[in-house]
Amino acid sequence: MTAATLIAHPAALAPLFADLPVVTDPALVRQKSRDFFWYSPVLKAQLHDKCADLVVEARDEADVLKVAAICARNGLPLTVRGAGTGNYGQCVPMAGGVVLDTTALTAIEWHRGSTVRCQPGIRLIDLDATLRPAGWELRMHPSTKRTATVGGFVAGGSGGVGSVAWGGLREPGNIVAARVVTVEPEPRIIELRGDAAQKINRAYGTTGIITALEMPLAPAWPWIDVVVSFEYFMTSVRCGHAIAAADGVVKKLVSPIAWPIPRWFKGLDGVGTPGRSLLLCMIADGSMETVRDLVAANGGQIVLERPTAEGPGQTPLYEYSWNHTTLQILKTDRSITYLQCLYPADRLMESVQEMTELFGDEVIPHLEFIRFGGRITCSALPIVRYTTPERLACIIDLFEQHGVFVANPHVVTLEDGSRHKRADADQLGFKREVDPMGLLNPGKMRSFVRA
Secondary structure (H helix, E strand, O other), rough: OHHHHHHHHHHHHHHHHOOEEEEEEEEHHOOOOOOHHHHHHHHHHHOOOOOOOOOEEOHHHHHHHHHHHHHHHHOEEEEEEEHHHHHOOOOOOOOOOOOEEOOOOOOOEEEEEEEEEEEOOOOOOHHHHHHHHHOOOOOOOOOOOOOOOOHHHHHOOOOOOHHHHHHHOOOOOOOOOEEOOOOOOOOOOEEHHHHHHHHHHHOOOOOOEEEEEEEEEEEOEEEEEEEEEEEOHHHHHHHHHHHHHHOOOOOOEEEEOOOHHHOOOOOHOOOOOOOOEEEEEEEEEEHHHHHHHHHHHOOEEEEEEEEOOOOOOOOOOHHHHHHHHHHHHHOOOOOOOEEEEEOOHHHHHHHHHHHHHHHHHEEEEEEEEEOOOEEEEEEEEOOOEEOOOOHHHHHHHHHHOOEEEOOOOOOOOOOOOOOOOOOOOOHHHHHHOOOOOOOOOOOOOOOOOOO
8 A cells, every 4th residue: 555545545544553642533633733823824824724644642762763664664744743832834744644743752861050951842831840940941932931842942943032142043052962863664863963953953843853852051040021111112122222232131031012012912901001112021130220220211111020920820921022922912813914034233223213114004013132143133023914915925025125034934844934045955965864755744845855
């Protein structure tokens, strides 16, 4: 029986995985075949009907090896999944086949000082909770920290809360090592260390199955959530830059957000004033006096100051930042979408002002201060009032014509979603080594051609 025949008759697949935990219930399989791609109206139309034929829930690395071998020997597409918190279909199986759920791989193999080695399925919040009593935490995390897995973050993300201090995952030293399984009739285990570990970063699981990660840590400060109100958006940006650029200030989040976005922040009702922009920050308690001085010098008003809390029933401030900003609006207004941009560090203020004036209310500014290549600049996740795919493409072109890079979140391939518009050469070459038949998440690396 060929692979095409097996997929045409999904019931025929289950016996291949007889000694493994398999999910065949159609509703559950569909649930495990989706992520938050519906943030994009373009991807929602493209991906709504994509679904695996079955799901295998790996219990350990031995299960991963078995699944890789079975898929290779039968030519079955294989898509690896964490918690499914990605936003552009990273774990959506374009060609059906098997979804490998890694969320049961939650062991911490060891913690030694400023480094931790763990399995990919552990949730970021659980990893931090384990590390914090020893005085450590992850350097950065997405705004989905309370649900996302470390493997999903590394395979599908690029940075987040903490990037204002540490840069993105691509910066040297922000991934120490990765252990991956190849998809071949006799799968191999490969250890990638240092720069080589970047081969699996933001590759959507196309360059091997991650079974362990070594991640660097940062001191676990007592963080303070701070919200500052400003009459004008550009004033919030200037204050944010002053905080982000202050080397003596320990910070984890600096996010200027223009009005009217804050009116969708239901959990922050009563914070701020209608018509005023907000600056969201996470600041170490020992740096608060300096931050208060910087806020006062820039004409801001602190309207909220409280310890960061992540427990049940509590909403940490970071869940109004990064792409949670978009989610807060989508909860009640599905007519909007977003972009992912990178502003030029050498003309940051001028560029932000220029783009804010160019689009008016059609594109509402939301910035995230980050370190990029050793310099302070802004990532941006502006809110876009969506009309048509053509207008969305025009908006993207206008950003890029004005020198603002766009990593398009409305496409499914690595190349088209990258600000470089191409796959990293090391990632493409490594895929040929670890996935010679092109079975891992097919359709996500456009440059790959099976030999």
